[in-house]
Amino acid sequence: MTNFSDTQPIPVIASLAQLKQGGRLLDLGCGDGRHAIHFAKHGFKVTAVDHDAGALDRLEEAAHIEDVESRITLVHKDVAGFLRQEDRWDVIILSLFLHEVPMPIGNLIIKRAQHLTEPGGWNGFAVWLDEGDFAKRLPTQPMNRFLPTYDSMHARYEHWQKALGGVALARGRPDPGSEFVFTGRIHCGLCQKL
Numbered sequence: 001m002t003n004f005s006d007t008q009p010i011p012v013i014a015s016l017a018q019l020k021q022g023g024r025l026l027d028l029g030c031g032d033g034r035h036a037i038h039f040a041k042h043g044f045k046v047t048a049v050d051h052d053a054g055a056l057d058r059l060e061e062a063a064h065i066e067d068v069e070s071r072i073t074l075v076h077k078d079v080a081g082f083l084r085q086e087d088r089w090d091v092i093i094l095s096l097f098l099h100e101v102p103m104p105i106g107n108l109i110i111k112r113a114q115h116l117t118e119p120g121g122w123n124g125f126a127v128w129l130d131e132g133d134f135a136k137r138l139p140t141q142p143m144n145r146f147l148p149t150y151d152s153m154h155a156r157y158e159h160w161q162k163a164l165g166g167v168a169l170a171r172g173r174p175d176p177g178s179e180f181v182f183t184g185r186i187h188c189g190l191c192q193k194l
């Protein structure tokens with residue numbers, strides 16, 4: 001069982017800082033900003049997007065403590081709406097938020113993220129898989145949540161170069177603020193656009 005910390009970056013995603021030296025990075029559904037802070041500390045210019053104002057406040061406070069405020073732009077917005085813009089990014093992080101959107105929106109978000117990634121740029125993702133206790137007990141109504149299979153997630157990045165990837169057992173909460181902790185499997189990947 002891998003106990004992913006809520007505060008430390010996911011190792012597969014964090015390791016991108018060893019493969020790429022800086023650039024423009026977009027952290028979608030950034031939450032409290034463990035990845036935004038990590039990459040800002042490694043010299044990236046980060047834009048962090050979340051629809052939860054409280055999460056962005058916590059991120060701002062952490063960025064202040066870590067002295068990386070000047071390298072992080074906070075955006076209080078829905079991810080799908082934000083991705084309508086046409087800016088291009090060297091790195092886009094999609095970490096553990098897609099289960100909070102319906103499947104068709106999740107598919108759209110991944111397609112837009114891929115489109116907005118510069119050639120040679122990177123996507124780092126972590127998604128809960130459609131299996132195990134987490135997926136079984138997660139309320140799926142009223143929406144059909146984005147909970148892919150390993151193969152379907154792999155297929156979404158089939159034309160990309162895979163640098164690192166894997167599946168880990170993990171613990172998670174079904175929704176922000178939920179008191180229940182479930183176990184399940186997470187698929188993490190670090191993929192480069194060809």
Ligand SMILES: C[S@@+](CC[C@H](N)C(=O)[O-])C[C@H]1O[C@@H](n2cnc3c(N)ncnc32)[C@H](O)[C@@H]1O
Pocket residue numbers: 006028029030031032033034035049050051052055077078079080094095096097100101176
């Ligand atoms: C479980 S947290 C993960 C946070 C962070 N990516 C990480 O790995 O630590 C999920 C975050 O995604 C945000 N989120 C979920 N759906 C979103 C959407 N449609 N637009 C913007 N933010 C969203 C939530 O507000 C929450 O902060």
